[in-house]
Every structure is written in structure tokens, then in C-alpha cells.
Amino acid sequence: MAEELKMAEEVKCACEAAIIGLYACAGGSNVGQMANKVAVELTKQGKGKIMCTVGIGGAVSGILKSTEGTDEIVAIDGCPLICAKKSLERAGFTVDKSIVITELGMKKGGSLDLEESEVNEMMNKVESTLDN
Secondary structure: OHHHHHHHHOOOOOOOOOOEEEEEOOOOOHHHHHHHHHHHHHHHOOOOEEOOHHHHHOOOHHHHHHHHOOOEEEEEEOOOOOHHHHHHHHOOOOOOEEEEHHHHOOOOOOOOOOOHHHHHHHHHHHHHHHHO
């Protein structure tokens, strides 16, 4: 907890890259798992930083403070229920970009195991959406 607060209170240098917070659904479906996987991969590529979406819903003070310190909030939801986006908005945050995996062509259902070809396809579509 102390580390979360310290991280949230750090002053950003104006020369640093913008902090893009990635808040993903990790729901109990293939598209929820895809939303989370996409956020993980974007983080590994340095295109944003995966944040704790459930901490937003749980009103965890350090996570709320970290969210206040982001420059851009991106919600990545699996389906039209848009749980990640709604959680952020309910906590008082404005979502700058909202991505819904089913709107990118993936059908909800099936296995929780993701195929590499599906991940690659969704990554390409999400990256394209983020660039616009």
C-alpha cells in the first residue's frame, strides 16, 4: 500500500512520455480474457501500462490515486456490457478511449484458451484503434 501511494505521488517530468493507463476486462469469457491479454501485450510493447481495473471498482485508494496520475485512460472491454468503462466512470474518471473486443469482430463464447492467431488479429485491430 505504501508503495502504491509513493508511486502515485511521484512527480512526472515534462520530458517523460505520457502515461497511458490500460484498464482491461478480465471477465469469464474468451473476449474478457482477450481484453486482458491485449492490455498485457500493449504493456510489454511500451504502448501503455496495464492498471488494476478491479481496484477501481473496489475503490482502493492507491489505485484511484494512480489513475488520477495517468494522462490518458483506455478501457478495454470484452463485450458490450463494458464493465471496465462503467467501473471507471462510476469512480468519477473520464475514459478517453473505449475499445470493445466484440466490436472488433471476435465472437463471445467458446474456450477461455486463446489462439495465437486470434491474439495477433486482435492486437492489430486494437493498435489500429489506438492510433486513430
